[in-house]
Amino acid sequence: MRRLVALLLLALAGPLAAQGNVPPAPYAYTQLADPAQEAAARELMHTLRCLQCQSQSIADSDAPIAGDMRHQVRARIAAGESPDEVRDWLISRYGDYISYEPQVSASTWPLFVVPAIILVLAVLLLLARVGRRRASGEGG
Known part of the structure; x- marks a missing residue:
């Protein structure tokens, strides 16, 4: 019985340990080549709340989800979306709470x-x- 419990714990511990080893998204810590796009991305990132930290913007947070969100912001701005379009997409995905500048709705x-x-x-x-x-x- 102890062996079965030990095997079960080992089987469950593997996926949990692997989550910490996932590499960050490409644009999580890499700036955009175009300085104007990077400036727009950074300005937007300072207005978005990290869902894990809640007291930090995604620009200031080291949480993995903040890195993923920074990647999304940079990738979408690099693809030609405006900061308002990116903000609207993030709000539709994560809710009004994500924005430090809430809209009247x-x-x-x-x-x-x-x-x-x-x-x-x-x-x-x-x-x-x-x-x-x-x-x-x-x-x-």
Whole structure:
């Protein structure tokens, strides 16, 4: 029974160990030959969030998925796509969360509207309190 468990563990450990040995995508760490395209790619990469790190852009992250995303950005820009087209493709693939510059859409509008409503309510509440204090101070 122990041999069977040991063989099973060895069989499962192989694929897990192999994942760490996958070479990075070609454009993960290689710049584009055209300086204008590389500048556009780098600018875009700084606006995209790494899905694994979540607090770093794909330009700053060393996570494998960030390398794959840098490769995709560079490859698509080298193929002639605009940075906006690449961003739209990545958002359609990974969701709105990937972008540090979210767009107003059916799912994100509350993120833009609710803080403004709270601010307006806070100002109205403050004005009402100040008005009551003035009214009670004038009458007394």
